[in-house]
Amino acid sequence: MITQFIKRYQALVSFLDHFSGLGPFALRAFLFWPLFFAGWQKFQSIDATAQWFEHSLNIPFATTMAYLAASTELIGAILLLLGLLTRLSAIPLLITMVVAAVSVHWKNGWSAIASSSDPDIAVRLERGRSILQDYGNYDWLTEQGSWVILNNGIEFAATYAVMLLALIFSGGGRYLSLDYWLKRRLITANN
Numbered sequence: 001m002i003t004q005f006i007k008r009y010q011a012l013v014s015f016l017d018h019f020s021g022l023g024p025f026a027l028r029a030f031l032f033w034p035l036f037f038a039g040w041q042k043f044q045s046i047d048a049t050a051q052w053f054e055h056s057l058n059i060p061f062a063t064t065m066a067y068l069a070a071s072t073e074l075i076g077a078i079l080l081l082l083g084l085l086t087r088l089s090a091i092p093l094l095i096t097m098v099v100a101a102v103s104v105h106w107k108n109g110w111s112a113i114a115s116s117s118d119p120d121i122a123v124r125l126e127r128g129r130s131i132l133q134d135y136g137n138y139d140w141l142t143e144q145g146s147w148v149i150l151n152n153g154i155e156f157a158a159t160y161a162v163m164l165l166a167l168i169f170s171g172g173g174r175y176l177s178l179d180y181w182l183k184r185r186l187i188t189a190n191n
Helices: 002-017 022-044 046-056 062-082 086-108 119-135 138-142 155-170 178-190
Strands: none
Touching: 022 046, 022 062, 022 086, 022 155, 046 062, 062 086, 086 155, 119 138
16 A cells, blocks of 8 residues: 555656746746846936945945846846746845845844734824825725735845745756756757
8 A cells, every 4th residue: 555655656756747847937937027127126216226225225336236236136037037047147136135135124024014913003004094094095095905014024035035045956947948948959969
């Protein structure tokens, strides 16, 4: 009975190996938009980004670092989506996420969105709702989502960092990355 289970399990694993590229592809596809958008936003207001880096974050060589961060996110996101140089492009993106987590988000704790179960947050949320209901079109303002307070913690930066770390070790994945096809072509050419 145990032997049968092991054989069936091994057959299932062998079958699933054909789809092993889906995991890395999902990570790459998920990471594309937030990284691309972050880089794009930095480029759209590069002077403001450099000012923020210099005056709020105390990052030296702020203008250079602003261009470097924006380029890393923008180009890195495209390379990840294509699955091209996946491991190599994930490294500077991982460094960017660690720097963001430590320099921007760390002081705010873990959560990206403040918990409404925190009494201080609950009071502020209720006051905000009251102001919006009295002076705004509350139904229109909240029809696409709830009223929240952004905590800006490390949650997203840490999550992206873990995903990038996984890609550093797994690579772009089977079938759905240019890395896979380039490697196959190189192996075929060398044989």
